[in-house]
Amino acid sequence: MLVRINKADSYENESAVINAFEVTENIRNAVDILRNNGSSIPVISEGETLMVQTSSIYYVESVDKRTYVYTKDECHETRYRLYELEEILGINFLRCSKAMIINIKKIRSVRAEVNARLSAEMLNGERLIISRGYVKDLKKKLGV
């Protein structure tokens, strides 16, 4: 595919036009990447609604029917359900257990455990578990 990049005057004027014969998986992924680089989601922090950049999210967890968004050192509640965020957050995010979505770009390293699940060390030092059933999805996402 021919790729042409023109210099924009400012970040606000950045845009992308894709001329595609067919909207394939690769095209959808490219759109996802382009959209998510600047996208954000609303979260609630001390009664106020704030916007959090999706690229700054480390993981999202559902506890007692509430959903929490974790960044490097903050935790905020969001009104979104986990399955909704799975759609919104895009290709850099992976369902890693029934109650958690993880940002794979924020993983420092993974360690295989005896029961075939993975222990992921995040860039902020936290350790999260990637359940056995989702390891295959991670490998697929990473092209391994």
Add this chain to the structure above:
Amino acid sequence: MNKAKIIFNQTMMISTAVLFGMGIRTAILFLVAGQYMIEWQWYIPLSVVLVGFLCALASLVLYDETDNESHQRLRVVIHFILVLGIVSLFGYLFDWYSDLTGYLIIAIMYVIIYTFVWISTLWMLKVDEKKINDAIDRIRDEE
């Protein structure tokens, strides 16, 4: 990996390892006692696969998502004993041994096979781990 695939892989690995163990045993018998021919009952190869399958089923005790690492070690010990029980019982039923010496040989073979299967499994997990970490290195955000 889903459970069916785990059971299938484990059955194949255990059966191969048992076959390897039987090969070593017959080679030792040839070298020590000059025994050229070993005769087996018709059901022996099938019994190996059956026991391989039962041992693979027992390996499901290892796969619990909620466990921490100390529980996992305990599960490995339980698994070792459980599989030894399966081998001892079915070995007795299928006439793999007829006296204490025979049982000891089977038990030693079991320890070797158990170690072989574990090393193979851990090796495969480590290969996957390295591939995943290499792929993560390429896309990781800068902090």
